Amino acid sequence: MSHKHHNHHKHRHHGDHLHYYETNTRADEILTHPLWGLMIFIGIIWFIFFCTFKLGSYPQAGIEWLMDRAASEVNTILSNGWFNDFLTKGVIMGVGSVLAFLPNILILFFFLSLLQETEYLPRAAVIMDKYMHRIGLHGSSFIPLLMGFGCNVPAIMATRTIRKKSDRIITMLMIPYIPCSARIPTFLLFSGIFFPENQVTVLMSLYFGGIVIGILMAILFKKIFFHFSTKDYKIPLPPYRTPSWKYSLKNMWDAAWEYVKKIGTVVLVAVIIVWALDYFPLKNGEVRRADEPSYLEQFGRSLEPVMKPLGFDWKMSVSLVTGVTAKEFIISTLGVVYQADEKSATAADGNTSLSKRIKEEKVFNKANALSFMIFALLYMPCVAAAFTIRKESGSWKWSLLSIFTTISVAWIAGFAAFRIGSIFWV
Numbered sequence: 041m042s043h044k045h046h047n048h049h050k051h052r053h054h055g056d057h058l059h060y061y062e063t064n065t066r067a068d069e070i071l072t073h074p075l076w077g078l079m080i081f082i083g084i085i086w087f088i089f090f091c092t093f094k095l096g097s098y099p100q101a102g103i104e105w106l107m108d109r110a111a112s113e114v115n116t117i118l119s120n121g122w123f124n125d126f127l128t129k130g131v132i133m134g135v136g137s138v139l140a141f142l143p144n145i146l147i148l149f150f151f152l153s154l155l156q157e158t159e160y161l162p163r164a165a166v167i168m169d170k171y172m173h174r175i176g177l178h179g180s181s182f183i184p185l186l187m188g189f190g191c192n193v194p195a196i197m198a199t200r201t202i203r204k205k206s207d208r209i210i211t212m213l214m215i216p217y218i219p220c221s222a223r224i225p226t227f228l229l230f231s232g233i234f235f236p237e238n239q240v241t242v243l244m245s246l247y248f249g250g251i252v253i254g255i256l257m258a259i260l261f262k263k264i265f266f267h268f269s270t271k272d273y274k275i276p277l278p279p280y281r282t283p284s285w286k287y288s289l290k291n292m293w294d295a296a297w298e299y300v301k302k303i304g305t306v307v308l309v310a311v312i313i314v315w316a317l318d319y320f321p322l323k324n325g326e327v328r329r330a331d332e333p334s335y336l337e338q339f340g341r342s343l344e345p346v347m348k349p350l351g352f353d354w355k356m357s358v359s360l361v362t363g364v365t366a367k368e369f370i371i372s373t374l375g376v377v378y379q380a381d382e383k384s385a386t387a388a389d390g391n392t393s394l395s396k397r398i399k400e401e402k403v404f405n406k407a408n409a410l411s412f413m414i415f416a417l418l419y420m421p422c423v424a425a426a427f428t429i430r431k432e433s434g435s436w437k438w439s440l441l442s443i444f445t446t447i448s449v450a451w452i453a454g455f456a457a458f459r460i461g462s463i464f465w466v
Contacts, residue, residue, distance in 0.1 A: 068163065068277060077167040084160075088151040089247070090240050093228065096144035103143070104393040107136035122319065129379055130315030131308070137375030137394040138307055138368050141225035142299055148221055149295035150288055152190055157283035161186060166277065175255055176262050178202065181211040185254070188218030190295075192421040196428040206266040209438055210258050212429050216421050216446050217254030219247055222367035226416045229371065233395050234409040242413075250417050253449060302368065310362060310369045314376045336377070350415065350451065351408030351458040360415060366422045374398070407461030411454040419450035 071077050111128045118124040155161055161183055169179025180202055188195035195215045199208045219227070231242040317336035333341065339361075340354025347357040355377040363370035371394070378397045398404055420426060420443050430439035 067280070068166075071160075071163045072166040072277075074167065074170055077163070081164055081167060084155075085247070086240070086244060088148065089243055091151065092144050092147045092224075093239060093243065096141075096147050096228075097232075099143035100140050103136070103140045104395075107132055107140070108393065110136075125319060126312075126315060130311055130319075130376060133379075133394070134311035134315065134372045134375040135303055135308055138225060138303055138372045139300075140393070141228060141371070142296065142303075144224055144228060145221050145299055146292050146296050148224065149190065150292040153288040153291035154283050155186075157281060157288055159278045159281050162277050175259050177210060177258060178204075178207055181207055181214075184211055185214060185218055185251075188215045188220060190221055192216055192218065192220045192425045193428050196425060196432055199432060206262075209433050210261055210266065212433055212438065213261055213442055213445075214254040214258045216425055216442055217250045217257065217418060217449075219250045219417055220367065220421055222422070223416055225368065225371045227413055229374075229395055229398070230409045230413050233399055234404070234406045246413060246417050249414070253418060253453070257445065257449065302366070306366060307368055307372050310365065311372050311376060314358075314362060314369075314373050318376055346451075349458070350411045350454040351405075351462070352412065352415075353403045356403075356408075356412055360412075360419070363416065364420060364423060366424075367416070370416055406465040407458050410461050411458035414457045415450045415454040417450075418446060418453055420446045 071080060111132045114124060114127045114132065118127070155164075164186060165179045165182040168182040172179050172182060181199075183201070184195045184198040187198050192215050195218065196212050199211045199215075202208045202211060227243055227246055231239045231246075235242045314336065317339070318334045320335060336358055337354060340358040343357040343361065344352075344354050347360075352360070355374070358377065359370045359373040362373045375394050378394070378401060426439050426443055429442050430436055433439070
């Protein structure tokens with residue numbers, strides 16, 4: 041984050057400054073307290089999630105309504121054929137299902153920006169310092185970990201601020217377990233459909249679950265690869281700053297613009313590829329019969345033996361594979377492969393919102409929805425993150441280790457969740 045900031049604290053005269061310092065330390069005593077500080081931190085995170093989901097759901101419904109209208113307009117104007125199918129089922133349903141989550145991402149980035157603005161993050165690092173020492177890491181590893189909530193790639197780059205190479209590498213290996221904002225649409229979609237009454241709890245558990253697993257993996261890596269203790273050095277606490285709303289809104293706007301650009305370029309290309317793989321091959325120029333598998337289905341079926349124990353069908357498996365390139369693709373792929381059945385799609389009310397379509401699918405239940413969210417949470421964030429680990433650690437070894445361990449951990453956790461879930465939710 042850039043610090044083009046109002047240095048208004050520097051211009052206080054001396055008496056003022058003393059008073060300011062006292063309140064600063066008094067606030068810090070509470071905010072960096074091992075117990076109260078931790079409670080406040082969890083409370084802040086809970087509040088941010090609550091706002092992200094509750095406030096975001098209104099504009100989200102609006103965007104879904106617009107997509108419905110667009111799809112039915114295209115249907116009326118164009119005759120049936122591949123172009124109509126491409127626009128309605130590919131572009132509108134694929135891209136639209138990702139676009140619908142833009143408001144939630146905006147709210148999250150706004151709050152993350154406020155946390156950085158007020159200089160609260162170093163306080164969070166101090167609280168966590170004592171806990172981080174238990175796993176043989178330094179509190180300064182906590183700031184890159186927190187940044188991972190926005191995006192894992194800059195978070196991995198932020199490990200440069202950690203002095204010791206071994207701490208840097210362990211932190212890099214932990215970051216992929218921190219749920220970045222690209223995973224939010226998957227969590228929101230499935231928790232909203234299958235756990236509507238406990239949505240915030242489910243999301244909080246996913247987030248904290250990701251962090252806990254990251255910590256356990258760090259302990260494991262430390263034991264296997266690095267045998268030594270952590271040196272102490274103090275985390276400097278910069279004075280609090282009054283957040284600049286203007287700066288936070290600008291930050292939010294930048295994040296939105298990046299997100300929309302990603303949807304308009306990368307996600308759109310991915311949607312076109314997925315749609316084409318799902319639409320073709322044609323038989324003698326005719327659309328193939330429903331019982332003939334598309335290229336995408338053939339690929340998905342080949343994955344099924346590996347993914348079946350987690351309760352996933354070939355469509356869910358394919359979505360997770362495309363999600364390796366970028367996590368948003370999980371949703372855009374689901375948007376393309378789960379089509380509304382013809383009756384409801386052509387009806388005047390239109391049923392293009394992805395959550396409505398998934399609700400109607402027989403294959404989904406609470407157990408495999410939970411397993412799917414957990415898998416999406418834990419397996420490698422994206423190709424860019426793997427490349428960044430390679431670049432920052434200077435070796436493919438750590439990058440490949442990260443890819444391999446995150447996928448294995450995701451499979452094991454997903455399997456466990458599905459099996460246990462199947463007992464409770466029969």
